[in-house]
Amino acid sequence: MATTTAGTGATSDAVLSFTDLTVDFGTEFGTVHAVKGISLEVRPGEVLALVGESGSGKSVTSMTALGLLPKNARVSGRIQVGENVVGDLDAKGLRRMRGNDVAMVFQEPMTALNPVLTIGDQLREGLELHGIAYGAAATARAAELLGMVGIPEPERRLKQYPHELSGGQRQRVVIAIALSCDPKVIIADEPTTALDVTVQAEILDLLRSLKDKLSTGILLITHNMGVVADMADRVAVMLKGEIVEQGLASEVLVAPQHEYTKKLLGSVPRLGAGPGQFGTAVEHDVAHSEANVPALEVKNLVIEYQRVGKDPFRAVDDVSFRVGQGEMVGLVGESGSGKSTIAKCALGLIPAASGSFEIFGQDFGALRKAELKALRKRIGVVFQDPAASLNPRLPIGDCVAEPMVVHGVGDKASRRERVLELLDAVELPRSALNRYPHELSGGQRQRVSIARALTLDPELLVADEPTSALDVSVQASVLKMFTALQERYKFACVFVSHDLAVIDLLAHQVVVLQNGRIVEKGLRTDVLHDPQQEYTRRLLAAAPVPDPTMQRERREARHALLAELGDEVSELRLGREHEPLEPSANPENPSPIRGGMSGFTP
Template identity: 80%
Template sequence: MTTLDITSSSDATSTGDAVLSFTDLEVTFGTEFGDVRAVKGVSLEVHPGEVVALVGESGSGKSVTSTTALGLLPSNARVSGTVRVGDKIVGDLDQAGLRKMRGNDIAMVFQEPMTALNPVLTIGDQLTEALQLHGIAYGRQATARAAELLDMVGIPEAERRLKQYPHELSGGQRQRVVIAMAISCDPKVIVADEPTTALDVTVQADILDLLRSLKDKLDTGILLITHNMGVVADMADRVAVMLKGDLVETGTAEQVLTDPQHEYTKRLLGAVPHLGEGTGQADVAVAGGEEQRRPAPALALDNLVIEYHRLGKPAFRAVDDVSFTVGQGEIVGLVGESGSGKSTIGKCALGLIPARSGSVRILGEDFGALSKKQLKDLRRRIGVVFQDPAASINPRFPVGEAIAEPLVVHQVGDAASRQQRVMDLLDAVELPRACYNRYPHELSGGQRQRVSIARALTLEPDLLVADEPTSALDVSVQASVLELFTSLQQQFGFACLFVSHDLAVIDLLAHKVVVLQDGRIVEQGDRDAVLRHPREDYTKRLLAAAPVPDPLEQQQRREDRHRLLAELGDEVVELRIDPTSRDDRPARRKTPGAEGGNPLGGAFHGG
């Protein structure tokens, strides 16, 4: 496949100073079913102080390409071509050479910090381990350097944090710890593999600010692996697009994102929801005519309070005095950061956790006043779609049985009518009927989520609770699932509580928006009022942090966000060091642990 390179010669950087380069890289995996060519002749370079974004859908070969740079491929992989990290050829290194290269020359920031950090070691132990293994600092000096690293990446009270374990930190703080570990040995290049996918929109913006200051102040090259085009627009200098192992288009971020040449790139960008351009459903008439524009609530929460009780500790109030309604045939978007209480409210609406006080009324029925039989009858009228379909569908059931399970539980129909209902639902969610006898692991992520939606609609519910149903999907798969969701909602007329941290998705779907912070509602109203004309500072922060897939627009949004944070008295996250060129810092590895001096070099003094 021919690569479309739309980088002009004046924009291209000379190839001699590349800190990471792939030349004609091919990776083939030997399996019991034959060879699988995961990467097919990829050539790509990353230069000092440059961010190159490698984008594409799952299975395109992005992560395999990046993993070759660290020599971490499994034993069944065959690699041809040349991978260079600085002046080292990765394929020529033995295990000792690879260990020395990792950290000293190249480091990695993984997608999920909880899997990258050891849960049984303190943060301090994990940071000092890297410093000691590479001979940079030992003992108290290593502990002091570890605290300095945490301070550099914007973690307050660094000395106290060193004694904590990963589970005691928030998701954003854990990701900053991973970044601190990555820069601890002053690598020439960092591979960031989906570093913000699992983070809230505000935390994501902070991490991107941190990575941006990292490459500016340390002149570090960054290979950014992502499927989020907003992140690409915010971070990347150049973009490389992969499809089924091939590099199909490369160019500057502005060229690729605003004037794509390859059809696949155009499809990817066309599938990305753009905050501010969503039509929502504020003007869509609810089925049934004018008299049903203000239907009776399918879900009504009144002064809802939810608490978690812990042995020997005060109760934790997760939801505090929350009141809102979801009308029949209406989609209400529930947004906020992690820990704001979104999923807790969704679980309470499903009857999975009790309310401390207040009331939850489903279709006029008070959850707290019903008997077990009445609750079971009411739950027939509620459907649910979870974030991860692989975890919410029984892997031992074929797809047909998984979709039919609600019919069996509620004793609806006979075997023949249940099978027909499943077939009709497979048609409705645009899955082939041949999926009936397949198992979940035989389907893609998008197909599994369609199965989840079909199962949620099996009993024709009046209310659907959707908890982050598209956050784990590729952009093109997300677009098709959202389009399907919208058409099904208009066809079946169900009400929906849609929980999400993606404001662009809410902009695309919702009639109304409810914004949560620390268990309390800070703002609610029609989609247009909340997302276009927010009144509260917290809502403004959320909207300002949401990236858009246009480099010039995103640059302006980033500047506006920094201005807003300054007005609100908040700090912009950046690497807290004195900018020093890399040429001034080569000696720090020559005399590890030498008396006096700073083994991390001048660039690692807190500024």
């Protein structure tokens, strides 16, 4: 039985512990109390999920374990990683601890990876800095790590740059880097936020397999309650810097005691429940008269990307579907299936190689510049990342009014009135008019993006993953607002998402894409509730639910389905053990790798 260290409340076998942790930030507006005296611990082979909304203090807590907080942070309490007390370490000690004892998997792999270095360079860097492997041995070790995390053709991938990999592959690379030094504990900060459901399921299988086989402790920071149900042994719920509830996942998720936990779980859209969840509009029929000109009609669409010295890459191949006026069509599929490419083509950002792309009966590719501008006035767009799509130098009022300025609609007074009307519609305070994007939360910025998209009363709205990075409660309010706006303005919508529960909540029709081709399409009730195609069944099987018992059953059913279809279950990718090699003292003639992780082959 684990013993308790006197005065700390941490058990002696914990690989990561926080005791009475308090973090304050000194700002020009006063002191911000980010974390308020919390105590947590992660044991070997255990997953502790830290959940809560943005701003609750989850990421700040995790950053203290690596000593990565900015200089204006004041930290008190005790943070221990393995045998190291973080507050007692100097800069050299912190560098030695990072990687060897604790590693981080960041939320956004594209910002965690260096865009000007190859994948191989970035994997070798950690191995060489920590004295694990050098030269050709480091390259071999890097390829082994990529194979271990399920990346095909690892030797070829070592020579590629981050932008050449899909989002799921980049996240696997980040996990491989985190694993390279065989850490005692991994801190995973929203590791599956931007991933589609099948890749997410594989990443979770991978992390689960690693912690079981290597006894690695994992601190999992997430707002996805399905991920918590799939991964966590214990759950800690944070609100405004405090732990409001903590316990076994089977207890917290099934019978929450705190009102905030109940609110979080009540905000999760449930796959199979369809429209009408948490106050969204109930399903209604959309008229499909052949006499009505569809808002968007795609016929035999082909989109290709030109490559220097190579044949063009075909991203979309012979795709046909239509979006009726007032109808919402969901595009679903894995990363690289062509969803966002089709959405960009609908906006005129990418040309079609062949086929037709008609918007309100007009061929997009055949229009002149003036005609295109007039047509674009009828189209709104909501991008995935509002922080990147809003001009940081413009106040919110100007961001929302910008489409009216571009198209010469109204005067200054009428534009301001329209902006205020839209701020009311998306449930933002009118005081946000003069604030800048960085002063708003992620959910508020996404509301601004939706308001801007609706400025010109578009007849067609293209929404590319508009809720993927939002907290569950914020997502619920945005989805409720989105359906209310669609009811009010009657716009047609192409809704791109990897969250099948969101599509089940919003869409009238569903188009399932794989490798640029349509594998299944039809009414939401048919495609999501009674799928006919193997690929659709895989997608649905991979979608997690926020109930540990039910999710375990779904995971086992998914593994059985994959076995039935002849696929390798990703939990088995780690292979067999063999004797680790001892490191060489001579960097000029090193052994291939240091011990620890070497016992596993893809």
